[in-house]
Amino acid sequence: MNILVSACLMGTNCKYNGGNNLTPRLLQLEKEHKVIPVCPEELGGLPTPREPCEIQKGSGKEVLEGKSKVLNRIGEDVTAGFIKGAEETLALAKQNSCSLAVLKSRSPSCGCGIIYDGTFSGKLKEGNGVTAQLLLDNEIVVMTEKDFE
Ligand code: SF4
Numbered sequence: 001m002n003i004l005v006s007a008c009l010m011g012t013n014c015k016y017n018g019g020n021n022l023t024p025r026l027l028q029l030e031k032e033h034k035v036i037p038v039c040p041e042e043l044g045g046l047p048t049p050r051e052p053c054e055i056q057k058g059s060g061k062e063v064l065e066g067k068s069k070v071l072n073r074i075g076e077d078v079t080a081g082f083i084k085g086a087e088e089t090l091a092l093a094k095q096n097s098c099s100l101a102v103l104k105s106r107s108p109s110c111g112c113g114i115i116y117d118g119t120f121s122g123k124l125k126e127g128n129g130v131t132a133q134l135l136l137d138n139e140i141v142v143m144t145e146k147d148f149e
Pocket of ligand 1: 041
């Protein structure tokens with residue numbers, strides 16, 4: 001099976017602060033599957049390192065519908081980059097016939113079910129990141145690293 005995985009979970013230094021979220025248990029996936037690492041925020045043209053970003057009102061659904069924005073911590077509107085990153089990620093999923101994605105929890109791009117609430121205070125709210133939402137809308141199953149604990 002071909003599986004899309006958030007690149008930071010596989011150890012790529014694409015996180016906002018230039019680090020990663022290496023999750024060793026996910027490396028096991030490579031034994032039996034083809035893993036395609038992706039970082040939607042880099043695919044959307046955002047630099048690394050970068051200011052952290054959070055979805056303001058609602059979640060990825062509202063961003064994709066044009067009803068909300070993604071802002072970074074210094075108030076810049078990065079919505080267009082997030083949408084581009086989601087579209088590029090979906091294109092990669094289709095090119096590689098991926099029906100499953102394992103994405104980083106809580107991220108405004110990759111989070112699934114719960115994301116940061118937009119206040120940059122570490123608080124959470126229900127909803128999906130922009131990329132997770134677009135993948136779900138295209139019938140791709142989305143899990144997070146928490147599902148592998
Ligand atoms: S966009 Fe996703 S893959 Fe990229 S650093 Fe953030 S959580 Fe990781």
